[in-house]
Amino acid sequence: MPVLCPGTAMTFGGGPIPPPHARSPEDEPAFLESVKAVLMAHPAPTAEQLTESTNALRRYIRRYAPALKALAVTLRADDPRRALAGRVADGGFYRAAQQDGPGSGLMSARDYCRLLLRAAYDIRDHYEKLHLGKEAPLDVDPINPPPLRATALALILRPAEGDGTHEPHVLMVGPDCAGETGRNFRLPGGAMREGEAPSHAMVREVREETGLDVAPARMLVHDWVPATGTAPAGISLVYAVAPLPGEPEVKLPLPAPERNAELLSYKWVVVDELDDYCMPHQARRVRAALAALRNGDVAELHHGVSAYAAAA
Structure with missing residues (x-):
């Protein structure tokens, strides 16, 4: 499984750029200021200069956003700085993942480079505010970041009967995990094992989560998920399954110490009620899977949103 962040030291204009917790006035700020000078140059910077600056900023953000999030999660859960720093890191990571560089036609290369530079400054500034001049424990090594987490999920449907709608019901499971009460349902499935x-x-x-024996029909969704304070970024794949005979009988697993998140409940949910049971990105993912099933295509998403709409 490929890693999302580069594992080698980044160089720009000479020397390597150290991690935020080891930086000094002579290196990291000089790197950001050198990019700023390129963007403010008159006449306008060349395409080659913009490409170099853009790629360097992408590497910088992908490498240091996890360090900011790891520092943020050392704060109390009710500390507003924790959520703010997480949003800054996620926003920078999202920008760095976009392919809006030179020649894309979605925005000018110069404007995109400005967005990346602003994101890089924000990440650096928030880290500085949280760090307070002390060495902080890091759960994520910015030099050797963790690999992408990968999950495989199933879109399991049953026909609507007697509820006055023509929409199928989608099987959703409710794990014992953080989330708004009544809104933490998701599609059944889980993490892939190595190999x-x-x-x-x-x-x-x-089978482990519901007791159902399903057969994959085809892939419907490829959804990139940003990192959180406790987990690296990842990919979630959603599969259509062959129709199940009769009425599917769901059997939730018994509590087991080796399972990190025990399932507490399940529900057959109609499309119009997804927002009542799911977090927004989960509801968007299910709707995209249903649309892909109807259209015969595969939806590529960024956290439940069309990857191409997100890039625009």
Whole structure:
């Protein structure tokens, strides 16, 4: 599985750029100021200069956003700085993941580079505010970041019967995890094991979580998920499954110490009620999967939003 962040030291205009907790006035600020000078140059910077600056900023953000998030999660859960720093890191990571560089036509290369520079400054400034001049414990090593987490999920449907709608019901499971009460339902499935094929992981996880034996039909969704304070960025794949005979009988797993998140409940949810049971990105993912099933295509998403709409 590829890693999202580079594992080698970044160089720009000479020397390597150290991690935020080891930086000094002679290196990291000089790097950011050198990019700023390129953007403010008259006449306008060349395409080659913009490309170099853009790529360097992307590497910088992808490498240091996890360090900011790791520092933020050392704060109390009710500390507003924790959520703010997380949003800054996620926003920078999202910008760095976009492909709006030179030649994309979505925005000018110069404007995109300005957005990245602003994100890099924000990440640096928030880290500085939280760090307070002390060495901070880091759960994420910015030099050797963790690999992408990968999950395989199933879109399991049953026909609508007697509820006055023509929409199918979607099987959703409610894990014992953080989230708004009544709104933490998700599609059944889970993490892939090392060396395991995604479709095989989906079948195994669905059986473990629901007791249902399903067969993959085709992939519907490829959804990139940003990092959180406790987990690296990842990819979630959603599969259509072959129709199940009769009325599916769901059997939730018994509590087991080796399972990190025990399932507490399940529900067959109609599309119009997804927002009542799911967090927004989960509801968007399910709707995208249903649309892909109807259209015969595969939806590429960024946290539940069309990857191409997000890039625009």
